[in-house]
Amino acid sequence: MFKYDINENTYLKLLDLNDVDELFTLTDRSRETLREWLPFVDDVRTVEDTEKFVRNAMHQYANNNGIQAGIYYEGKLAGVIGYHQVNWQHRWTSIGYWLGNDFVGKGLVTNSMKAFIDYAFSYLKLNRIEVRVAVGNIRSRTIPKVLGFNEEGRLRDAEWLYDHHVDQVVYGLTAAEWKKLKSTNENTIVL
Template sequence: MFKYVINESAYLKLLDLSDVDELFALTDRSRDTLREWLPFVDDVKTVTDTERFVKRAMQQYADHNGIQAGIYYDGKLAGVIGYHQINWQHKWTSIGYWLGNEFVGKGLVTNSMKALIDYAFYYLKLNRIEVRVAVGNIRSRTIPKVLGFHEEGRLRDAEWLYDHHVDQVVYGITAAEWKKIKMANEATVVL
């Protein structure tokens, strides 16, 4: 079982069947906001749809091909973050994330990203992580920038959102770059 403590208020936990009802309710409450940038929302109509997603996430973890973790804040499910899949041959993955409306602005995604980046580079021994974000999703684009990812390019018409294509910006960071950032942050704290 995957569990990663972020701080005294927040932790990540591999999604399992006990999370289905709470995850569906969170998705449903945040449906209008999530739908603006995430293509899966209209496919989540019932608790059974969420159960299918969680079962796929559990299988993904069992197959050693990624993690879909719940972001928990003060004991409540606040969102989801995970590796889409892991390319073991080339040692890279990509990360996706979302939060329910009532949990935005608490630093949860940024801190959850730090945890998954550390896990990817130090435990899984991967070499590269990508984040792809719709060009217009400014709030979500801020997160990889703050964490030191490099903007690597723009993919035209890369994602279908219900009735139109959107361009995506690709951000990337390598294990060596992340280690330098961590070392610089630790040196700043010591001073």
């Protein structure tokens, strides 16, 4: 079972069936905000839809193909962060994340990203991480920039959001870059 303590108030835990009701409620309460940038929201209409996602996440983890973790803050499920999949041949992954409305602005995604980056490079021994974000999603684009990712390019019409395509910006970070960032910025990149 995957669990990663970030600080005294925050931890990450592999999603399991005990999280289904709370995850559905969190998604449902934040539906309008999440829908602006996340294409899955309209597919989550019932608790059973969330259960299917969690079962898939558990299967993904069991097959060593990534982690979908709940972000827990003060004992409450605040959001989700995950490796979409792991390309073991080339040793890279991509990370996605979201928070419920009540948990935005607390540094939870930034701290969760630090943990997931460190875990990918230190434990999984991956070499590269990508984050892809819609061009207009300024708040989400700030996170990889703050963490030292390089903006590598723009993918035109890369994501379908309900009734239109949006461009995505690709951010990349290598294990060597992360190691250098951690050694030169020990006061700003703390796990």
